[in-house]
Amino acid sequence: xxxxPAGTEHVVAGLHRPVRRRPRLTSVRVxxxxxxxxxxxxxxxxxxxxxxxxxxxxxHDGTLITGGSYVGLSNxxxxxxxxxxxxxxxxxxxxxxxxxxxxWLVGLGLALLLRSKFPGRGLxxxxxxxxxVVPVVVSATSMNYLVATSSSPMPKLFHALGLGSPLFLAxxxxxxxxxxxxxxxxxxxxxxxxxxxxxxSIDETVYEAARVDGASSWQQFTGISLPMIARSTYISWxxxxxxxxxxxxxxxLLTGGGPExxxxxxxxxxxxxxxxxxxxxxxxxxxxxxxxxxxxxxTLLYRQIRKATYQ
Amino acid sequence: MTAVDERVxxxxxxSAPLRANRMRPRRQxxxxxxxxxxxAIAMIPVAVVVYLSLRPGTGSTxxxxxxxxxxxxxxxxxxxxxxxxxSLMVTLGTVVVSVAxxxxxxxxxxxxxxxxxxxxxxxxxxxxxxxxxTSVIPLFIVFAKLGLVDSLLGLxxxxxxxxxxxxxxxMAAYMDSVPLSLEQAAWIDGASVFxxxxxxxxxxxxxxxxxxxxxxxxxxxxxxxxxxxxxxTNTAFTLPLGLESFFQQxxxxxxxxxxxxxxxxxxxxxxxxxxxxxxxxxxIGGALxxx
Numbered sequence: 160x161x162x163x164p165a166g167t168e169h170v171v172a173g174l175h176r177p178v179r180r181r182p183r184l185t186s187v188r189v190x191x192x193x194x195x196x197x198x199x200x201x202x203x204x205x206x207x208x209x210x211x212x213x214x215x216x217x218x219h220d221g222t223l224i225t226g227g228s229y230v231g232l233s234n235x236x237x238x239x240x241x242x243x244x245x246x247x248x249x250x251x252x253x254x255x256x257x258x259x260x261x262x263w264l265v266g267l268g269l270a271l272l273l274r275s276k277f278p279g280r281g282l283x284x285x286x287x288x289x290x291x292v293v294p295v296v297v298s299a300t301s302m303n304y305l306v307a308t309s310s311s312p313m314p315k316l317f318h319a320l321g322l323g324s325p326l327f328l329a330x331x332x333x334x335x336x337x338x339x340x341x342x343x344x345x346x347x348x349x350x351x352x353x354x355x356x357x358x359x360s361i362d363e364t365v366y367e368a369a370r371v372d373g374a375s376s377w378q379q380f381t382g383i384s385l386p387m388i389a390r391s392t393y394i395s396w397x398x399x400x401x402x403x404x405x406x407x408x409x410x411x412l413l414t415g416g417g418p419e420x421x422x423x424x425x426x427x428x429x430x431x432x433x434x435x436x437x438x439x440x441x442x443x444x445x446x447x448x449x450x451x452x453x454x455x456x457x458t459l460l461y462r463q464i465r466k467a468t469y470q
Numbered sequence: 471m472t473a474v475d476e477r478v479x480x481x482x483x484x485s486a487p488l489r490a491n492r493m494r495p496r497r498q499x500x501x502x503x504x505x506x507x508x509x510a511i512a513m514i515p516v517a518v519v520v521y522l523s524l525r526p527g528t529g530s531t532x533x534x535x536x537x538x539x540x541x542x543x544x545x546x547x548x549x550x551x552x553x554x555x556x557s558l559m560v561t562l563g564t565v566v567v568s569v570a571x572x573x574x575x576x577x578x579x580x581x582x583x584x585x586x587x588x589x590x591x592x593x594x595x596x597x598x599x600x601x602x603x604t605s606v607i608p609l610f611i612v613f614a615k616l617g618l619v620d621s622l623l624g625l626x627x628x629x630x631x632x633x634x635x636x637x638x639x640x641m642a643a644y645m646d647s648v649p650l651s652l653e654q655a656a657w658i659d660g661a662s663v664f665x666x667x668x669x670x671x672x673x674x675x676x677x678x679x680x681x682x683x684x685x686x687x688x689x690x691x692x693x694x695x696x697x698x699x700x701x702x703t704n705t706a707f708t709l710p711l712g713l714e715s716f717f718q719q720x721x722x723x724x725x726x727x728x729x730x731x732x733x734x735x736x737x738x739x740x741x742x743x744x745x746x747x748x749x750x751x752x753x754i755g756g757a758l759x760x761x
Contacts (some may be wrong), residue, residue, distance in 0.1 A: 197575070286512075287508075300717055319502065434699065
């Protein structure tokens with residue numbers, strides 16, 4: 160055992176010792192406790208307490224000012240039977256699936272493209288991060304300029320190319336497509352960074368060995384690259400799923416959830432229910448259902464990470 | 471001869487470098503063209519912002535191709551300067567407090583073991599996936615009682631809380647790479663655990679600190695949802711709210727709108743442009759995978 164301040168070995172080095180029933184409150188433990196206290200306090204204040212309060216609100220018929228009276232699970236019942244909720248749930252799924260896999264495919268393609276050396280590679284790498292670094296409020300404004308009205312540049316371009324004059328934000332289906340494409344544009348740099356980091360950790364000799372055995376580029380990709388980055392891929396999918404389901408500004412700033420609620424995901428529905436219709440209980444119930452879906456999905460994917468360990 | 475045969479032969483006969491020299495120019499050209507094309511398309515929304523901000527606005531008498539009058543207009547006639555100051559204050563406050571809170575917590579996650587520590591780290595994972603909207607609604611009610619609604623202080627507190635779990639992971643991931651032996655040497659010399667954290671681990675994880683700082687900077691600078699819920703008056707607006715409200719009222723005044731947009735985009739681009747080599751998204755993923 161190394162020399163260390165009294166009791167350090169319990170916390171720092173002697174981690175594989177059997178856990179004592181009643182741990183002594185040594186100075187090290189106190190230090191560790193003090194170091195983690197501010198973070199735990201914030202966790203309690205910003206997450207735990209509001210979550211408890213939200214649980215309370217979801218079974219009451221209160222407003223933003225009053226607590227209201229107990230109404231049981233009727234807020235959840237009303238939510239789960241309303242058409243607006245299911246429409247929003249459907250769009251959340253579409254938006255998330257397109258957002259996660261669209262940005263992953265683009266990010267993967269670019270990471271592969273930028274892996275080999277060619278002139279200007281460093282500059283491209285930095286420039287391609289811009290969509291992610293530029294604030295969403297700014298890029299949403301820019302998208303508004305590009306697509307909002309029939310005299311905007313994009314509809315004009317479509318017209319000139321003989322593709323008709325689609326109403327990008329006024330037609331429900333086109334609005335959904337526009338929002339999804341915009342989300343992929345915002346998120347692909349994140350995926351590119353994740354995939355690049357994972358690819359760079361693969362030992363080059365593995366590829367050399369595969370080439371000697373006659374593996375084609377495609378075989379190297381599906382046989383080496385994809386399995387080797389599987390762990391990081393699952394993580395990036397989990398993170399992006401969370402980002403997409405919770406994404407408020409990308410959608411709200413571009414379409415406001417319209418036209419006719421066609422681009423309203425659960426998070427926008429929850430916001431509107433609370434802050435525009437002033438129905439706190441039902442709004443919080445929607446947010447809770449959303450939370451539940453997220454926890455389930457990320458737990459399932461989290462298990463996949465554990466399976467996808469290197470052989 | 472098929473492509474595969476050629477490669478096998480080239481590799482086995484030891485002429486790989488020669489082949490590579492022959493193949494590279496054409497491949498490079500193809501990759502360069504593809505990267506250029508994709509980057510050009512991806513840059514359109516960004517380029518539009520910069521271009522429109524430099525064009526003479528509607529009602530302008532200027533005939534110049536490029537002008538800065540949108541910027542002078544915006545700074546004189548709108549509250550952009552106030553919004554910029556608000557955004558800077560909230561963001562810098564959030565970054566400093568986040569790092570100050572996440573660094574010690576990250577140290578505990580990195581060095582400590584046992585059920586309590588791993589439980590806490592799992593808790594941070596769960597918290598990270600919770601929708602901000604769920605906690606924002608009750609917080610609004612609580613903050614209203616405390617007089618923290620419509621205040622930059624309240625906004626900063628929420629940002630620190632929202633970014634804390636990921637920030638803690640990022641710090642823990644970097645501190646994992648600081649060898650324990652460095653600390654043990656300090657302990658031999660009589661340093662306390664807190665002393666070795668402050669003088670050994672923290673200075674050695676400066677890239678981690680910067681990475682965490684960039685992350686929290688981006689979170690609070692770009693936030694719209696928390697700000698729209700908590701901030702009500704024009705003078706307390708942060709830039710996202712200011713830009714959005716100005717845009718709603720002056721939809722056709724693209725020059726001024728985009729000038730504010732450029733003012734808002736510059737700080738994150740400068741921060742990221744100068745510090746991006748310290749920023750590793752892989753760090754976030756790695757931290758998560760280590761749980």
